[in-house]
Amino acid sequence: MFACLVAPDFPVQATCRMEQENTRQTLKQSPIAILEGPANLSRVVATNGAARSAGIQIGMTKLQVEACGGVFLRKRSLANEETAQAALLDWGRFFSPCAESTCPGTVIIDLLGTEKLFGSPQNTADKIVMQGTKFGFALNVGVAANPDTAMYAARGYSGITIIPQGLEAKRLAPLSVSILPVSPEMLEILDSWGIHTLQSFAALPPIALTERIGQEGLQLQRLACGEIYRLLVPAELNGDLIESYEFEDPIETLESLTFILNRLIQQLCIRLVSQSLATNQLEISLGLEVRQLETGKISEPYTRAWKLPFPIQDGRVLFRLACLDLEKSAFSAPIKQIAVKVTPVKPRSVQHGLFAPISPETEQLEITLARIRGLVGSTDENGIACVGSPMVLDSHKPDSFAVLPFSSETKNRNSTQVPASVLALRIFRPALEAAVELTQERPHCLSIRHKRFHVLAASGPWRNSGHWWDVSAWSCDEWDIAVKTWEGIGYYRIYLDKIRRQWFVEGIFD
């Protein structure tokens, strides 16, 4: 058996999909017309049932529609339709791995072998329709023994239509002949013959039909009888999931952006969950409107990507992370378009341990770290991260370290070494410039920030140099000195930078 998912008035549904559920229900009852074309020449390309009842027809101009009054007008967005089609395909894949993206607004799936998971075809169709609202669709579902019959049933009847094998011709009989893929010329010919329904078309003698309109006519007649069995062409799995939205008018406030962003991320997470996947990479691209200074340029791109240390499915975490970053950003122009991309990966499987230390909650930790980064910044002037776990680099250069991303899923240190207490150095970053008076080539007096200290004892010089072959070369003579201060004795590490010919205080033994 095959099931066909059809989103009737697809351009309308694709446009309204990002609206909230209650708004979408309100819009469903209201007449909506989708316009396409330049602002002064835009024409209606799609309508919903309420609009058709109000007399709105395809091809009407914007002025004609406005004259009718009470009709919601929306601009057509091909980007929105593409993402809606991808979402519809994902919803089909939730029920069967063999899903064909037949045309915009139509997906056909093979139900063979899914009975044990979802029950009878009726149950499966019920689930498809009921839960399809999560994806923002009001779906018609047709179930039949061959893909084309299922498609015509879904297109021709609203709700769920199940056609048992052998009754295809009978159930398709009342449908209009225009539902078949016929050219306008052929439709005109059939109309002139008085053929309006599939029943009358199926009743034509096949040989006479072939003589008049060729093999194409015979093929169409077999379709009308539900006699064509073809193989599905499963859609290829794309690497990334993308949801995008094109604003009718460019927006300037963050509130309007976050509202749509939340909807996009939630939709992506629903799609991920439906395929039992998670993501560890999120990318947001914003299309900014460019003032008409440079011709030929549509919009400035703004892209921001997050690489998460573990895969997650929680849309709230992703949304919060994105919001924290967007709050910091200042955009040079209004936002015209937004696209969110996630990379699907397998969900995380963790074996928890009774004796594992209490650790920060992994999902919450990412938000915590993002909030902290918002306060203290991401990196310092040398490009080293301000928030993370320190790592000592394998170098003799003083104060050489890196800061790695912090994760709550760390392993115990391999060595069984018991921590030993040693005298630590409190570092001055950057090192303090100092003046040192020498007596017999040993420090005698130290001046820091216009304060002069008498050196009681000095240990050194300890010569240290490296990387002489590149710009990061260093060469210094280090001294450990004891100086008398008004609060007691201070043990400092000072060094003479031989390249810059300047004394510095590296830190204090504290």
Add this chain to the structure above:
Amino acid sequence: MSLPAANLLRSQVEARIPSAFATYRRPELKTILTGISPIDDLHGGVPIGALTEICGSNIASSGKTSLLVSLLANASQEHFCALVDASDAFDPAPADATGMNLSRLLWVRCGKNKSKLKPLEQAFKVADILLQSGGFGLIIVDLGSIAERLVRGIPLSSWFRFSRVVEKQSTALVFIEQQPHATSCAGLVFRMTTDAATFSGRVITKLNLEAEVVRAREKKPMQSARELFSLKTLWA
């Protein structure tokens, strides 16, 4: 009133109000050992669920940073730790050498961007965020290199709020400062001073230190207790 009469009265009152004479006993706090035995012997480590202050001079050597590193090294064996470094003064090299599990340390380096917030304000806000998020066994806020007049300006309500928040968590909150400021909000106050360094030939090998427990909420009445000890340098 005679004793039998007092007992009778007590039993009558207790019959009506069972907890009338019950005394509130604060649960004994767990501690994290500092890894320096003389200090651990002095008080038993840093209390979990309380605010601790470690004070010492900024100009003269005092040993507060060595105590910080030792505490982090010890705590990181069992807990996730956070170090809010207001003046970016932490040196990971001795920490790594002591055997600290650096992957369990979240190091927040304040004052490195051109933010409107001053490093002190950043440090307090970060500490607040970390306390809210939970999951860290030890949070250290290093204000040791921040000017004393700035730290003195922190309102008492901030210290009070921190002490109340940490009270309900299994986290030890430690502040490194030049002088104690949290007054009664602190569960434990250490003051560190240095005595003299030991030179072996021309090389400093050891620094003699003194730790004094100025205030301890759990062990009252608390007389000022001091302990002398020494720490070796990495190369000694």
